[in-house]
Amino acid sequence: MSAETTLDQGHHLEHYDPEGSKTGMWLFLFTELLLFGGLFLIYAVYRSMDAEPFHHAAAELNRALGSINTVVLLTSSLTMVLSVNALQRGRAGRSLAMLGGTLLLACTFLVIKYFEWSAKYHHGIFPGSEHLHALPKGEGIFFNLYFMMTGLHGIHVVIGMIVMAVIAFRIRAGKVTTQRPGALEYVGLYWHLVDLIWVFLLPLFYLTN
């Protein structure tokens, strides 16, 4: 539809196809589902083969920190969606403030994660450590999956933050606007998926004992 409009008004030849971009974003999100799905599958298979060490190892994780981080991410999803809403209503300032809030909450998430991982590290629990090798096989698998899955998730958080920062500058520069809010909408979709994956990580690692 917008492609037609562009052709009609010959002086404005820039290609803009929000529907196509959104479809592309969703397709990318499906590949993300498959990526994490594979890891969830590994978790499910090993846990079904030998559940006891999984329960035992999960007791080592800090349930409170995992739960707090869930609240932090859910709240960051709210500020994200409010940021998109504000831009669509033409309130760029409020949109930027909400996006800034999302970035701040993302930072909070990573800081909490840092303390969590540091505590594990001090107990000799990290991938490839001697302590991990000495543990029963199932517990080692649990901790390796924990680092692999929360680590991959953490990388997604970092990438999301970088993209959000870029888009914040583009909103300020007037490139992402009420008329063309696509970029903000798509990073929003991505951010909600990152949140969605964490929603599944919480019970699998922190609430299993």
Place this chain on the structure above:
Amino acid sequence: MNHATTMEHAPARHHVLPDGLFVLVWIGLLLLTGTTVGASVFFPGRIGIGVAMVVTPVKAALILMYFMHLKYEKVGYQVMFLVAVGILAIFMGLTFFDYLQR
């Protein structure tokens, strides 16, 4: 002139949902998180895990439908999503079945 062109491009029929709706969804998500965590603390074991297995997909559905707008998208997106999740389910189901039969 240029301004008029930009207006043409505006996604005019785009749903802008009220902020309050998202705040409500967020409160719902927090309550559900509290339920899951609470169940795992007070009823560890089968009940706690059972509650998590029921509540977590509900939380996922809330995020997908409201935060990700899937409820308000064209049917095409909803079908695409179901196909993707269906493929994931087949892939996980068959692999799981294979392991259980060994």
